[in-house]
Amino acid sequence: MLAKQRILVVGSGISGLSFVLALLKQCEADGVAPPSVTIVEQHAEPVNDESNERANYSIGIRGDIGGVQALESLGVLAEAQRLACDDRGFFVGSVWRDGQWHQDVMLERSERRPEARGLRISRVKLRALLLRSLPSHVQVRWRTRLTGVALVRDDTTSPATVHVSAQLSRSDDHDDSDGTTSEEAFELVVAADGCRSTARSLVFGEQPQYALRFTNSAGIAGCAHFADANDVPAIARTCHGVLFGTKGRSLFLAHESPTRVMWALSYPTEQPRPRDVDSDQAREALLQEARVCGAEQPALMAQLLDATPASSMRSISMFDKMPHASALDNRLVFIGDSTHPVSPYGGSGANMALVDGVHLGSAVAQLGRQHATIEAAVKAFDAEMVPRAERICSQQRMMLTLSHTTKWWQLRARSMMLTCLAYPRTALTAASGLALATVVGLAAGAYYLYNNADSLTFGGSAPEPTL
Ligand SMILES: Cc1cc2nc3c(=O)[nH]c(=O)nc-3n(C[C@H](O)[C@H](O)[C@H](O)COP(=O)(O)OP(=O)(O)OC[C@H]3O[C@@H](n4cnc5c(N)ncnc54)[C@H](O)[C@@H]3O)c2cc1C
Numbered sequence: 001m002l003a004k005q006r007i008l009v010v011g012s013g014i015s016g017l018s019f020v021l022a023l024l025k026q027c028e029a030d031g032v033a034p035p036s037v038t039i040v041e042q043h044a045e046p047v048n049d050e051s052n053e054r055a056n057y058s059i060g061i062r063g064d065i066g067g068v069q070a071l072e073s074l075g076v077l078a079e080a081q082r083l084a085c086d087d088r089g090f091f092v093g094s095v096w097r098d099g100q101w102h103q104d105v106m107l108e109r110s111e112r113r114p115e116a117r118g119l120r121i122s123r124v125k126l127r128a129l130l131l132r133s134l135p136s137h138v139q140v141r142w143r144t145r146l147t148g149v150a151l152v153r154d155d156t157t158s159p160a161t162v163h164v165s166a167q168l169s170r171s172d173d174h175d176d177s178d179g180t181t182s183e184e185a186f187e188l189v190v191a192a193d194g195c196r197s198t199a200r201s202l203v204f205g206e207q208p209q210y211a212l213r214f215t216n217s218a219g220i221a222g223c224a225h226f227a228d229a230n231d232v233p234a235i236a237r238t239c240h241g242v243l244f245g246t247k248g249r250s251l252f253l254a255h256e257s258p259t260r261v262m263w264a265l266s267y268p269t270e271q272p273r274p275r276d277v278d279s280d281q282a283r284e285a286l287l288q289e290a291r292v293c294g295a296e297q298p299a300l301m302a303q304l305l306d307a308t309p310a311s312s313m314r315s316i317s318m319f320d321k322m323p324h325a326s327a328l329d330n331r332l333v334f335i336g337d338s339t340h341p342v343s344p345y346g347g348s349g350a351n352m353a354l355v356d357g358v359h360l361g362s363a364v365a366q367l368g369r370q371h372a373t374i375e376a377a378v379k380a381f382d383a384e385m386v387p388r389a390e391r392i393c394s395q396q397r398m399m400l401t402l403s404h405t406t407k408w409w410q411l412r413a414r415s416m417m418l419t420c421l422a423y424p425r426t427a428l429t430a431a432s433g434l435a436l437a438t439v440v441g442l443a444a445g446a447y448y449l450y451n452n453a454d455s456l457t458f459g460g461s462a463p464e465p466t467l
Pocket of ligand 1: 010011012013014015016040041042043057058059060061123144145146147192193194195197198199335336337338344346347348349350351352353
């Protein structure tokens, strides 16, 4: 049954590739013939992508939201760890302790739970690893875009047959205009085409609940290259993390190699930034803007900016969207950024993309066993994905608000939260103390009431005052 299905995957990013790998791996494990899989990618096959500084940022794969486990189930964790940056953990800065703001609070990666240890890896390397892991019979059709999609039902057959007709346009190798266009039929289309998903706009148009939402946050990012490892600012020498400012700005730093540090300043704003202009002058202006924007950390920013080539500069406007379920009678399913894009500062988009890919892959592979139809498999995936992604998107929105706050009570709440993270034992002792005090207080109150019950009046009207 599964072998007769034709599946189209739109996009060869992290979510699309992990779906294909999970599906084929599961079929192999179950000893069933796999479905026919077609992957289309609008861009050309990547060649030497690592030299493109603006696209080659590192991403954090986390154990707490399933990214590490997803890589493990795809069978690529060991290779990803080998390719990962030498990153020993996560720090947070600006924690309120002993009456003053502290920096350099380090959360070492737990050695006790190696399975949950995260890793930082270049996005380009991770995607290349997933591409390399595809079996040779699965080819990506490069420079091929999805340009149209429709559900086709044929009621003249018994039972009625249903398929999705996809319009695919292949562009010329030397120019981006659409060259040849074909109409092809599939039983399932997987939209893994990123935050500005074509599939999403083709089926939902301009409906507001499917539109991207500006998070009122933007950022400026770059990559500092130091001549010597000893020149790297101490805070970013072996780890990654965030310095939270008190004036609404925060600075993310990630150690990517002994001499390379990625940095990103973020700040609150009413309007998204204009699209970056691709010129030396515009990038130089971005560098200068970062100097002003990072004024709360003048020495650190000067160190970073002096080592940052203008060519690595980019600006980021942060959009997100709550997840939505599949369309076209469960024959068009959305995974990764196409359904739940989140701000890059939360460090969870790629993790969610991996988890989606793995879960959808194993749901579809169970066709004929646990799920009777493709629609049932997609429904089961949506029922798990939507609440999971909603929870993470809401957490990301809260973190973004706390990152950029200037309100004193939010600053206090943030510092308490970070202190608990950084000093879990102290927080646990304080919480236990508070709980014990509450229990003792309640017990003492109950004892008092018990012993004085006769002399106490509850309810009823108050006694008349004696004049
Ligand atoms: C600066 C930055 C830092 C980040 N850091 C982190 C981090 O630390 N941790 C983390 O978890 N996440 C991070 N993210 C987010 C993460 O990169 C994304 O969430 C993840 O790449 C989403 O994967 P995806 O496969 O869903 O989409 P994408 O990676 O966007 O892939 C979509 C693919 O579809 C193709 N496509 C689009 N339209 C069509 C079409 N019509 N036809 C054919 N192909 C099409 C695109 O070309 C692309 O290859 C970061 C993002 C940025 C920008």
